[in-house]
Amino acid sequence: MGQLQQALLVVGALIIAAVVALNLWQSWQLRRRRARPETSSPPIKPSSGSELHAIEHGQREPELDDRPERVEPELAPVEPGRTRAPAPHIDPLIDAIVSFLFELPVPGEALQQRLPRSSRAGTKPMLFEGRNAQSGLWEALQPGARYVELQAAVQLASRSGPLNAIEYSEFVTKCHALGEALGAAPDLPDMAEALEQARDLDNFAAANDAQLSINLQAQGVAWSVDYLRQQAQAAGFTTTLSAGRLALVDVMPASAGPGETDIAEPGRPVSMVQLQFDAQAALADNPEMPVSRATLLLDVPQVPQALRPFARMREAAQRLGQALDAKQVDDNGAPLSHTSLDQIEQQLQRLYAALDARSLPAGTATTQRLFS
Missing domain, CATH: 3.30.1400 (Cell Division Protein Zipa; Chain: A,)
Incomplete structure (x- = not known):
């Protein structure tokens, strides 16, 4: 260990001691x-x-009225x-x-x-x-x-x-x-x-965090922003979050699962899956601006398991892929098969179980704060 490292360790120890x-x-x-009479305000x-x-x-x-104090x-x-x-x-x-x-x-x-x-x-x-x-x-x-x-x-x-x-x-x-x-x-x-x-x-939290994505890559001609929005709305993405970001929204069911009583009131909207694409293209004056890639994103700890968010994301990706003539790929551009998505879903069940065992079910207010 060099003299500089030793000096840094000493300084760090002194800072912690000073804090305590x-x-x-x-x-x-x-x-x-508190033990002596106050002389200030x-x-x-x-x-x-x-x-x-x-x-x-x-x-x-x-006074609010003339009644005696109670x-x-x-x-x-x-x-x-x-x-x-x-x-x-x-x-x-x-x-x-x-x-x-x-x-x-x-x-x-x-x-x-x-x-x-x-x-x-x-x-x-x-x-x-x-x-x-x-x-x-x-x-x-x-x-x-x-x-x-x-x-x-x-x-x-x-x-x-x-x-x-x-x-x-x-x-x-x-x-x-x-x-x-x-x-x-x-x-x-x-x-x-x-x-x-x-x-x-x-x-x-680091061991049980997951943000899952499915990318849609155009196989032929790129899509216009307007056409992408139209197909996204047909697939259920009805809420605009910001430029280039749409959301698939559902409502909480009347009965939540175990440990999910504080997720949301029944009927309250919950943003499940986001669809993201080029924000600059979304902000451009030309509605025919071409877009060749879009991403479906699921922030797992943020969404209640009762809403089946990953299954809903797969359904939306399938529908959009057919409408846009797009293939499903991972972040590296490798094709995503049904088998690989099934394996991800099995791993997802284990993650939900780990969150439940810690009394931090996905989608609860406490879990949302932790994974933010």
Whole structure:
């Protein structure tokens, strides 16, 4: 190992040590501030009864009526599994979660105004949910509602890679600042455990990601853009996503498969397969601009298995190939036979099974976030 490599290793170790030290110091500072009387601007004051307190300049909103204040009934403690709304956003399967527990319910609009300006930590998105004081369910913060607990989360992994130490430190810094504004100490997850979970999740996602394509190559004369669009619409591609991109859209069936209860409401449109071709040709003023290649693309983790997206893609490719006099080829131009497509479908079933075993069925909101 050269001297330069040794020096880089030392510098990296020092940076990680500094991040850990910074997180510990911020936690100590927040506990110290909460232990002594505040002399600066006060943190947000939870509301009770019919009064809502303004969060700036110590002003108070006008009373809604002259009725006496009422005390919000206490809620039962949250169980470890968390009471979840039907369509949750934050999910411990793919998020590192920080909790803020309030002594009294806090208005949703007050919490919204205290959230960080940027809802990202590096490349990773951050999400916020409150536990509704009336329903006890976790939900996105809503004006007019009141919350007894807040959760902030940062996504552990995505297609850009796992959460790293710098991103986690940025997330913790924002949570400390939010805790100061709310007057509630954040309950932080262990950094080493969070980063280990992020690496494990990223390894799983990398091993079970799949974006399948079938290319249609003109065998004779190229097609015009208008003719390609007409044939694509006849094959079911009715939704225009952007220049050179159409989508085959279907709706969720009334009954979803096991573990698919949060995919979408029955009847909700789902984009299954995309048809892509030359965007410059699509934007050209000449509708007769020739196009000789088009690609059908399926992003497997993004689409519910119940919709049979790969079978639908094969059917659309067959129909389009006949209408356009095109052959089906892979990305290298090699012909795609029925046998090779059957083998891909068998491998696809194993991928679906792996996602299900991890409680991440294809097409669920959580899975879509992970594979994005």
